[in-house]
Amino acid sequence: MPGIWIYSEDSTVARQLLTAGQELKKTTDQSVNVIAITDEAAQSLAGAGADKVYLLKGISAWPESYAGVIDELLKKEQASVVLIGATLRGKDVAAKVAAKLQAGLVTDALTVQFVNDAIETTRLMYGGLAICTEVVSLPALVTIPPRTFAEASETAGQGEIITVEVTNEDSRVVISNVCPIVREGADxxxxxxxxxxxxxxxxxxxxxxxxxxxxxxxxxxxxxxxxxxxxxxxxxxxxxxxxxxxxxxxxxxxxxxxxxxxxxxxxxxxxxxxxxxxxxxxxxxxxxxxxxxxxxxxxxxxxxxxxxxx
Ligand SMILES: Cc1cc2nc3c(=O)[nH]c(=O)nc-3n(C[C@H](O)[C@H](O)[C@H](O)COP(=O)(O)OP(=O)(O)OC[C@H]3O[C@@H](n4cnc5c(N)ncnc54)[C@H](O)[C@@H]3O)c2cc1C
Missing domain, CATH: 3.40.50.1220 (TPP-binding domain)
Structure with missing residues (x-):
């Protein structure tokens, strides 16, 4: 059954995408499913109105380790549109999944809607001097910048959480060391x-x-x-x-x-x-x-x- 899918490693951004997903749902009545990579995010998103939350277990934080799993899930569940948070990591995941799915990808979209069995998006071009409207056939991937949509309330519902045990993790990339970026002052x-x-x-x-x-x-x-x-x-x-x-x-x-x-x-x-x-x-x-x-x-x-x- 085709569905609207959402992914961001940042649960605040995922809740913003959930608002976009709920808007899309009004015009198609497809379910809104979220992919989460932590227990905490899964709980929060199930409470924020997702119909189903797929919690990936057994992955590393590295997109290489779960882009393939997301691709398999989207194929199996026949995703129609996949909204991904346009964070640095989200853009990386979106490109990998789009290539695996052989699907069209629009980046940094500001609006997204179903039009005649396709997805129509708008985004800024030429440094904001023009608005570009694009129509992508389904399945389509769309990255959306943080704070484009308001956050879905965490008490909007109680969706089902489905745990996906990942066993075929791609082990070609391993994290050997993590060096956090030290920021001075607030973001x-x-x-x-x-x-x-x-x-x-x-x-x-x-x-x-x-x-x-x-x-x-x-x-x-x-x-x-x-x-x-x-x-x-x-x-x-x-x-x-x-x-x-x-x-x-x-x-x-x-x-x-x-x-x-x-x-x-x-x-x-x-x-x-x-x-x-x-x-x-x-x-x-x-x-x-x-x-x-x-x-x-x-x-x-x-x-x-x-x-x-x-
Ligand atoms: C691909 C590309 C991407 C870019 N991305 C970015 C970006 O993300 N962000 C960005 O900022 N720029 C970006 N730029 C650069 C951008 O085009 C401008 O060159 C830059 O923003 C100009 O910076 P500025 O206003 O500090 O300097 P200037 O354009 O040199 O302006 C200085 C201003 O200070 C005024 N001034 C001088 N003395 C005084 C004074 N004593 N009191 C009051 N005013 C004074 C002048 O009148 C002038 O208006 C990008 C450029 C390219 C080509």
Whole structure:
């Protein structure tokens, strides 16, 4: 019986995909099944409204060890569409499973719907300048970025959990060592307020200005690509944009940032955008809710002082 399938190694993202799956279910009445790789995730997703949760047991955390199992499961159960969280690992799994299934794969979709026995998706192209609509025949795989859909409530239902004992694990890849990425401060992707700095800042010592403003408004510090990749003033996980992080803060304050599309695509979902730049024609002002045309070396200390007084 064809079904809608969901997979993410991150159970928060899986619950977001569950919302997308439930929307699809309304138009086809297919069941919504989730693949989980931990007991905790399986419990949470069964409670969040999945009809069935397939819990893979006996796998390693390495996608090579379970992409084949997912492929077999999807074939056996005749999946019609498979929604996969577009995390680094999710994209890896999606590509492997699509190749094994010989199925079409759309990446980073923002919407997904059934249209005439096929799947129609939309996603951004050219750094967000255009929306691309694609139609994929079934079975289809679609990766969806984190936070595209709201999380399904963990009390939405009580689905069945089916344990799948994996015995034919691919042992060609083994984990010999794990080196966690050490992050300084919070993850900017989930920050509520962000102070972002661009190449308008002339030297690294002046980062103090940025730090003081961030401290005054309780914000995380982020930057444009050049500040991290070229100048190395901030780590790479701090830059925002098409090849960096996508952020969704309540408040984004950008200073000395021209607002090229590759950066702006990463702040599109910020609620309030404030821009400070000397060039009144800088494209950042087209994206901004509030713009201050001025020298950041004059404006930022005034703003910081005003916020500190509050
Ligand atoms: C394939 C590709 C992917 C890319 N991905 C990303 C990405 O993910 N993220 C990203 O950020 N970029 C990305 N880029 C780079 C992007 O195109 C821009 O070059 C970059 O965003 C510009 O950074 P910036 O605004 O800091 O610098 P600039 O464009 O040099 O702008 C500096 C701004 O500072 C202003 N300024 C100067 N002095 C002052 C002052 N004293 N006070 C106030 N304002 C001042 C100037 O008027 C100017 O507007 C990518 C590029 C390519 C080709």
């Amino acid at each position: 900017i992707a989930t920050a509520n307020r962000i102070v972002c700095v661009g190449r308008g800042l002339s030297k690294q010592e002046d980062m103090k200005l940025v730090e003081e403003l961030a401290a005054a408004c309780g914000a995380e510090i982020a930057c444009t690509r050049g500040i991290s990749e070229d100048y190395h003033w901030l780590p790479n996980d701090r830059y925002i944009g098409i090849s960096g992080q996508k952020v969704k803060p309540e408040l984004y304050i950008g200073m000395g940032i021209s607002g090229q599309v590759q950066h702006v695509v990463g702040i599109r979902d910020a609620k309030i955008i404030v821009a400070i730049d000397t060039n009144e024609k800088a494209p950042i002002f087209e994206a901004a809710d509030y713009g201050i045309v001025g020298d950041l070396y004059e404006v930022v200390p005034l703003l910081t002082a005003a916020l500190q007084k509050k």
